[in-house]
Amino acid sequence: MAASLLLNRVSRSVSLHRVGPALSFSSLDAQIHGGRLSGTLFPERSLATLAEGGASRFDEMVSANQRKYYLLGGKGGVGKTSCAASLAVKFASHGHPTIVVSTDPAHSLSDSFSQDLSGGVLKPVQGVDSTLLALEITPERMKEEIKSQAGGDKSVKNMMDSMGLGMFAGELGDLNLEDMLNAASPGIDEIAAISKAQYSRFTRIVFDTAPTGHTLRLLSLPDFYDSSISKITKLKKKVTAAASAFTSVFGKKKEIQEQGPSNELDQLKERMEKVRNVFRDVDTTEFVIVTIPTVMAINESSRLHASLRKENVPVQRLIVNQLLPDSQSDCKFCSVRRKEQTRVLGLIQKDTELSGLKLIQSPLLDAEIRGVPALKFMGDLIWK
Numbered sequence: 001m002a003a004s005l006l007l008n009r010v011s012r013s014v015s016l017h018r019v020g021p022a023l024s025f026s027s028l029d030a031q032i033h034g035g036r037l038s039g040t041l042f043p044e045r046s047l048a049t050l051a052e053g054g055a056s057r058f059d060e061m062v063s064a065n066q067r068k069y070y071l072l073g074g075k076g077g078v079g080k081t082s083c084a085a086s087l088a089v090k091f092a093s094h095g096h097p098t099i100v101v102s103t104d105p106a107h108s109l110s111d112s113f114s115q116d117l118s119g120g121v122l123k124p125v126q127g128v129d130s131t132l133l134a135l136e137i138t139p140e141r142m143k144e145e146i147k148s149q150a151g152g153d154k155s156v157k158n159m160m161d162s163m164g165l166g167m168f169a170g171e172l173g174d175l176n177l178e179d180m181l182n183a184a185s186p187g188i189d190e191i192a193a194i195s196k197a198q199y200s201r202f203t204r205i206v207f208d209t210a211p212t213g214h215t216l217r218l219l220s221l222p223d224f225y226d227s228s229i230s231k232i233t234k235l236k237k238k239v240t241a242a243a244s245a246f247t248s249v250f251g252k253k254k255e256i257q258e259q260g261p262s263n264e265l266d267q268l269k270e271r272m273e274k275v276r277n278v279f280r281d282v283d284t285t286e287f288v289i290v291t292i293p294t295v296m297a298i299n300e301s302s303r304l305h306a307s308l309r310k311e312n313v314p315v316q317r318l319i320v321n322q323l324l325p326d327s328q329s330d331c332k333f334c335s336v337r338r339k340e341q342t343r344v345l346g347l348i349q350k351d352t353e354l355s356g357l358k359l360i361q362s363p364l365l366d367a368e369i370r371g372v373p374a375l376k377f378m379g380d381l382i383w384k
């Protein structure tokens with residue numbers, strides 16, 4: 001049986017001692033020095049060789065004091081939440097007041113921290129020696145907020161009426177404004193909110209994003225909003241110009257109310273600009289792709305990277321999570337799986353989208369990563 005890592009959390013600490021071919025933890029007195037585990041050793045190979053010690057260049061991630069945003073995303077079930085939560089714990093324990101945000105409607109931050117972080121408001125994470133807040137975004141609350149800002153009513157027609165453009169609502173046919181208001185992807189408002197002044201002291205913001213498709217929507221939403229709002233604004237200007245031309249020729253006052261586009265739309269447009277700038281700022285933002293060593297997951301990661309590149313979202317790191325640790329005494333199953341994962345790692349090196357990224361290898365632990373001590377342990381393995 002491949003030597004694997006058992007993570008039995010005793011009280012609130014974990015540690016490492018050797019049990020037969022497996023390794024298990026009972027109190028966190030094992031220090032990880034430069035990839036070697038002091039105390040009981042992992043005889044075949046240090047964990048760091050698995051986690052490619054230093055590949056993540058955590059020193060770069062933690063150095064600057066200016067605010068930075070890290071979005072972790074990828075295929076469902078690969079370990080996004082565990083990696084995001086472990087990164088947030090690591091930032092906080094390195095002195096950065098940190099916020100970890102889950103934009104995934106199927107939240108698992110509460111599970112990962114083993115604390116109730118639900119409710120759509122910022123909540124302090126217990127058991128971390130410095131400031132770490134968590135936010136599980138509730139899509140419902142977000143949608144209500146957007147609808148209320150669009151003059152209360154949901155329909156495009158009523159909204160256009162409120163801007164004196166009711167008779168032109170048909171012209172917006174191709175503009176699915178209703179979709180925009182009704183299906184606002186969760187996260188936009190909170191991302192806009194977090195960039196507000198009162199959160200300025202938080203210098204690291206970590207996003208645990210939803211599986212790939214949903215995240216791409218979230219990333220493209222600011223542009224979608226922007227183009228929708230500019231369409232309305234342009235139409236408004238066109239109509240006003242037509243109305244004044246009409247008046248000068250026929251001398252009759254058309255009943256076009258002289259209103260600027262509703263200021264709710266202006267505010268929305270402004271917030272979208274802010275979010276879009278956050279997502280694309282190479283100095284402050286980075287999207288970290290998380291995957292596992294299977295062909296399907298690598299293919300999806302490659303497509304995700306291509307989409308992020310198109311959206312100009314900066315990507316530097318790729319985490320390959322749940323890698324089988326080395327072991328001399330391999331069972332048949334493990335040796336087949338190990339061969340496959342080695343092949344897949346080779347595919348990454350040849351993949352035009354992924355080969356340029358910093359590759360972080362994260363070992364498979366044979367227990368769930370739940371609670372701050374386990375997240376600290378995982379963080380020490382991958383964020384080095």
Ligand SMILES: Nc1ncnc2c1ncn2[C@@H]1O[C@H](COP(=O)(O)OP(=O)(O)OP(=O)(O)O)[C@@H](O)[C@H]1O
Nearest residue numbers: 076077078079080081082108322363364365368369
């Ligand atoms: N390296 C690892 N070793 C052992 N278990 C792991 C590892 N990484 C993640 N897990 C476990 O795998 C499960 C899924 O992890 P996680 O919730 O972080 O994935 P996710 O990508 O966020 O999932 P989802 O897409 O459903 O949100 C959890 O039970 C977690 O504890």
